Amino acid sequence: METIPCVSCGTFFIPRNCKQNYCREPGCQRARKAVWQRYKLKSDEDYRTQQHLSHQKWLQTNPDYYRSYRRRNPDKVQRNRKKCIKNG
Numbered sequence: 001m002e003t004i005p006c007v008s009c010g011t012f013f014i015p016r017n018c019k020q021n022y023c024r025e026p027g028c029q030r031a032r033k034a035v036w037q038r039y040k041l042k043s044d045e046d047y048r049t050q051q052h053l054s055h056q057k058w059l060q061t062n063p064d065y066y067r068s069y070r071r072r073n074p075d076k077v078q079r080n081r082k083k084c085i086k087n088g
């Protein structure tokens, strides 16, 4: 089979089948999953509901996650506050 460029990093690789367009690097596989998940969240209501419930459940076992996330990433807090002003 011919080599093709990875959609994520551009490195040429030999695909396992005609559908594979991401190479096997972990970063590229993560990118592929993120694209799939964004599409799935948009198109599949059951998946969206399950992801929401799963997140709620996880949040109950990690109640301080977002508090410490905001402490660790003050730049993100600023960015999100600006977004609220723009959208509100």
Ligand SMILES: [Zn+2]
Residues within 6 Å of the ligand: 006, 007, 008, 009, 010, 011, 022, 023, 024, 025, 028
């Ligand atoms: Zn790649």
